[in-house]
Amino acid sequence: MLRITAYADRLLEDLNLLDWPSSTMEQQRNWIGKSIGAEIDFAVDGHDAKIRVFTTRPDTLFGATYMVLAPEHPLVKEISTEAEKTSVENYIEQVARKSDLERTGTEKKKTGVFTGAYAINPATEKPIPIWIADYVLMSYGTGAIMSVPGHDERDFEFAKQFGIAIAEVVKNSAALSTEYSVLSEPYTGDGIAVNSGFLDGLATSDAKAKMISWLEDKGIGTKSIKYKLRDWLFSRQRYWGEPFPIIYVNDGDGEYAKVLPESSLPITLPEVKSYSPSGTGESPLAVITDWVNTTDPETGKPAKRETNTMPQWAGSSWYYLRYADPKNSDALISKENDAYWNPVDLYIGGNEHAVTHLLYARFWHKILFDHGIVHYPEPFKRLFHQGMLLGENGVKMSKSLGNVVNPDDVITGYGADTLRMYLMFLGPLEQGGPWNTQGIAGVHRFLNRLWRFVANDEGVTDAQRITDTPLTKEQERVMHQTIKKVGEDIEALRLNTAISAMMIFMNEIPSDTPAPKEAIETLVKLTAPFAPHIAEELWSHLGNEGSIFDAAFPKYNEAKMTVDTVTVVLQVNGKIRDKLEVPVGLSREDLEKFASSSERVQKHIGDMQIKKMIVVPNKLVNVVAG
Numbered sequence: 088m089l090r091i092t093a094y095a096d097r098l099l100e101d102l103n104l105l106d107w108p109s110s111t112m113e114q115q116r117n118w119i120g121k122s123i124g125a126e127i128d129f130a131v132d133g134h135d136a137k138i139r140v141f142t143t144r145p146d147t148l149f150g151a152t153y154m155v156l157a158p159e160h161p162l163v164k165e166i167s168t169e170a171e172k173t174s175v176e177n178y179i180e181q182v183a184r185k186s187d188l189e190r191t192g193t194e195k196k197k198t199g200v201f202t203g204a205y206a207i208n209p210a211t212e213k214p215i216p217i218w219i220a221d222y223v224l225m226s227y228g229t230g231a232i233m234s235v236p237g238h239d240e241r242d243f244e245f246a247k248q249f250g251i252a253i254a255e256v257v258k259n260s261a262a263l264s265t266e267y268s269v270l271s272e273p274y275t276g277d278g279i280a281v282n283s284g285f286l287d288g289l290a291t292s293d294a295k296a297k298m299i300s301w302l303e304d305k306g307i308g309t310k311s312i313k314y315k316l317r318d319w320l321f322s323r324q325r326y327w328g329e330p331f332p333i334i335y336v337n338d339g340d341g342e343y344a345k346v347l348p349e350s351s352l353p354i355t356l357p358e359v360k361s362y363s364p365s366g367t368g369e370s371p372l373a374v375i376t377d378w379v380n381t382t383d384p385e386t387g388k389p390a391k392r393e394t395n396t397m398p399q400w401a402g403s404s405w406y407y408l409r410y411a412d413p414k415n416s417d418a419l420i421s422k423e424n425d426a427y428w429n430p431v432d433l434y435i436g437g438n439e440h441a442v443t444h445l446l447y448a449r450f451w452h453k454i455l456f457d458h459g460i461v462h463y464p465e466p467f468k469r470l471f472h473q474g475m476l477l478g479e480n481g482v483k484m485s486k487s488l489g490n491v492v493n494p495d496d497v498i499t500g501y502g503a504d505t506l507r508m509y510l511m512f513l514g515p516l517e518q519g520g521p522w523n524t525q526g527i528a529g530v531h532r533f534l535n536r537l538w539r540f541v542a543n544d545e546g547v548t549d550a551q552r553i554t555d556t557p558l559t560k561e562q563e564r565v566m567h568q569t570i571k572k573v574g575e576d577i578e579a580l581r582l583n584t585a586i587s588a589m590m591i592f593m594n595e596i597p598s599d600t601p602a603p604k605e606a607i608e609t610l611v612k613l614t615a616p617f618a619p620h621i622a623e624e625l626w627s628h629l630g631n632e633g634s635i636f637d638a639a640f641p642k643y644n645e646a647k648m649t650v651d652t653v654t655v656v657l658q659v660n661g662k663i664r665d666k667l668e669v670p671v672g673l674s675r676e677d678l679e680k681f682a683s684s685s686e687r688v689q690k691h692i693g694d695m696q697i698k699k700m701i702v703v704p705n706k707l708v709n710v711v712a713g
Contacts, residue, residue, distance in 0.1 A: 089319040091450050095119050097464075098449055107470040111441045118442040120315025125299050127233065127308040129154060129206040131166055132214050138162060138206055141228040141313050144238065145302065146294035148210040149283040150256035151233040152246070154217045155199065157225040158182045166217065168203030175200050175219065182221045190221040197222065197245040208233075209307050210284065220245065228313055236273065243273040256283045257291065319447070321397060324370040326362035328396030330354040336383045336390045344393075351384050354392070370394040403444055404451035407431055407466060418460070425461050434467040445470070471580055474519025476510070481521045492522050504618035505531045511582035511617060533590055534621055537610060540602045541628045553629070554601035563647055565595045566609055570643040573613045582617070589613055604629070609641050657682050658709040659691040675702045682708040 091098075099119055102112045124143035131138060138154065156163055158179045167175045178200040182190065199220030208215050222241060223232055236246035236253040246253050253270055257278045277291035285301070286294045302308025322331070332347040332354050347354070357378040362371040372378060372394040383390045405419065411428035412420040420429075436445075445467075452466040477483055478490025485491065497506045509530040514520040540552055558566065569592040576585035592610060596602050608629055615622035615635050626635035650671055655678065657665040665687040669678070679700050682688055688710060695712035702708050 089321045089450075091319045091447075092314060092316055094450050094453055095121065095314050095316050097453060098446070101449070101453075101465055104465050104468075105470070106468060108438070108472055111438060111445070111470060111472070114441040115446055118316065118446065120313075122313045122315075124311060124313070125295075125302060125308050126229070126311040127209065127302060129209065129233070131162075131217070132205040132207060134166055134204070136162055136165060138217070138231050139229045140231045140233045141311055142233055144235065144295070145298040145308070146280060146283070146286060146289075146291055147235040147238050147256050148208070148233065148298060149280075149286070150235040150237050150254040151208050151210075151215060152236060152252040152254055153215050153234045154206050155220045155223045155232050155234055155245070156202070156217060157223040157230040158219045158221065159225040160219070160230045163202065163219055166202055166204040171201060171203035175202055178219060185221060187224055187226070190224065197241075197248045199245060199249065201249075209302075209305070216251070218245075218249075226317065227315060237270050238273050238275055240273055240275060243270075254282065256281060319450075321401075322395035323398050324365075324368065324395060326356065326371040326396070328398065329401050330356060330372075330396055331393040333393040334381060334383060334390040335393070336386070336388050338388055342391075345383065345390075348385065370396060372396070400444065400447045404448045405455070407434075407448075408455075408461070419455070420460070422462070429461060430463045430465055431467045433469045433471065435471045435473055438472040472517060474515070474517050476513070476519050477521040479522050479524065484522075497527070501527060501531050502534075502620075504621045505534055508534065508586060508617045512586045514583055516580050516582055530586075533586075533593065534614075534618055536593065536598065537607075537614065538621060538625065539598075540596070540607050541611075541625050552601055553604045553607060556601070556603055558603050558606055560651075562595050562603065562606060564650065565592050566606055567643040567645075567647045569613065570609065570641045571648065574640065574643075577616065586617060611635070612638060612641050653705045655681070655705065656707040657685055657688050658707060659688055660711060660713075661709060662691075664688050664691050671705060673704070675704065678702050678704070678708050682710055 099116060099121055102115065105112070122141075122143045124141060125145040126139055126141050127145065127148065128137045128139050138156070140154070142148075163175065163179070178198075197220065199218045202217045202219060204217045205214035206217050207213070222245075223230065232242075234242040234245065234251075235256070236242040236251065237255045238257055243253065245251070255270055255274075257274060257276075258281050259274055259276065259278045280286040280289045280291070280294040283294070286297060289297060299308065299310050303310075332352055334345055334347060335342040336345050357372075357375050359375055362375075365371055365374045367373065372392075379392050379394060381390050381392055382388065408420045408425070408429070412418075412424040415421055415424075448466050452461060453464055455461045456464045475483065478485075478488065478492070480488075480490055482488060482490060494506060501509075505527060509527045512530055513523075513526070569588045572588040573585045576582065576588070589610060592606075596606055596610075607625075611622050611625045611629065612635065615626075619636075622635050626638070631638070652668050653671050655667050655669050655673075656663055657667060665685045667681055667685070669681065673681075679702060682700065683697075692710065692712045698711045698713055700708060700710055
């Protein structure tokens with residue numbers, strides 16, 4: 088077992104250090120399940136025993152009209168009456184065949200059995216019936232709950248099912264003026280305490296504090312914190328997995344467990360033809376006697392190896408560290424490499440690992456941090472969940488459905504760069520989408536056209552295609568806009584719109600005349616992260632030495648991105664008659680003058696009288712005449 092519960096608070100608090108999707112962080116918070124509330128002791132009528140419950144809503148104690156124990160609770164058999172004994176035992180046997188997931192599902196119909204016993208509600212001093220039900224688990228809290236059906240959905244459904252009283256002890260602040268009536272549904276939010284004696288009129292937060300203080304004064308309760316998180320079972324009964332470095336030494340008087348010295352590591356799995364299940368519930372390793380039977384390397388006494396192995400998380404919880412120092416035989420990672428490479432800046436992975444691998448890796452990393460092996464308390468600073476690539480029919484790719492796309496075939500037909508770039512062009516990275524064979528042709532045309540700006544079909548540099556002529560004002564504006572957008576989109580992982588911006592920029596460069604070298608060189612640099620092979624070749628064709636990936640990413644100039652002039656459409660009675668290139672921000676009066684002086688506008692007005700002019704600044708002037 089690994090004591091992950093000892094790290095529960097740090098696993099919660101350090102989420103604040105991360106740039107992760109809020110949904111994933113919320114899943115981890117819910118999985119850890121920190122609850123702040125109170126533990127309360129209920130006396131059992133006619134018994135010396137007390138039942139301790141944990142509740143996050145001690146302010147609703149006056150509304151507790153029954154109690155529920157987990158069927159496994161140790162007091163069940165002690166307090167059950169003779170009349171209810173058989174039904175209680177039958178129910179316990181029935182529940183034993185259910186998993187925790189089945190027991191805590193959302194099924195409306197609840198099951199349970201009355202024990203025949205009563206507890207005393209310490210706030211009202213009235214007896215309340217004690218039931219057992221499968222939706223209460225012994226593994227969470229105390230295995231017992233006080234049930235407040237007026238303010239808990241699950242308790243409400245149970246009470247309705249078995250005809251148990253429902254009391255209202257919290258009102259929504261907006262409904263304070265309404266009279267009390269039988270609740271048609273539970274109110275589960277915060278509000279104002281009602282029908283609650285000394286709590287009446289208090290807001291929920293104040294009522295909680297006052298109730299906890301009252302319980303502590305009476306000696307029947309205390310403030311408490313609970314977690315849903317449980318310690319991590321870290322052993323598996325299977326062949327595959329890292330063996331534990333533990334042996335059981337026989338010293339003549341019996342066996343004792345011993346951790347092997349570091350000099351005996353690593354413990355490797357035996358090479359065998361068969362590793363079928365042992366048939367005894369033990370690991371398949373248990374029947375491989377040549378491997379199991381060994382000697383203590385320090386005393387020479389006979390010993391047996393531990394035959395359980397570690398789960399897959401033993402490797403996947405720290406593999407990222409090894410990438411930074413793969414050949415280090417003395418440590419997981421050197422301090423120098425850890426300081427240089429870690430923590431991971433960006434982790435892209437599926438959200439299905441939110442409360443398994445990603446939580447375990449965080450826990451594992453914190454242990455290494457506490458031992459001084461790593462220098463930062465979290466492994467992955469930024470997390471991004473990618474979408475799923477589907478088949479052309481919009482369904483998840485599967486061999487059985489025949490919609491799998493073999494990347495080797497695509498590379499043979501279009502090249503690796505086209506495949507890479509198309510995968511990034513498919514759509515928003517977080518959404519994924521269906522594969523489209525026709526869509527890949529568009530990306531292929533873009534890369535081919537970029538190639539032909541510089542080289543011919545045989546791959547030979549064609550100096551006639553490139554010129555040192557300066558860019559037009561419009562080309563320069565679009566180039567700087569593109570540099571900015573591509574850079575920002577890469578940072579935000581909006582890869583599809585970054586590629587779209589490059590395609591728009593390319594359209595500003597005519598194909599039938601020599602292309603400005605500045606524009607092409609910039610476009611090649613922008614393309615490099617998406618199509619590295621072609622970009623590297625073109626960089627060389629453009630006369631540059633060294634790798635393009637040693638060159639600086641292009642920088643944009645805000646001043647050159649501004650638009651100085653705009654095209655204003657001139658209409659007569661809603662029909663376009665002329666277009667003008669005018670300075671940005673021209674006044675309404677000046678636009679009307681331009682429209683009035685246009686020969687084409689005057690020609691279509693003819694003998695008609697101008698009734699009015701409709702002006703949309705920087706866009707159009709519509710002369711209404713009749």
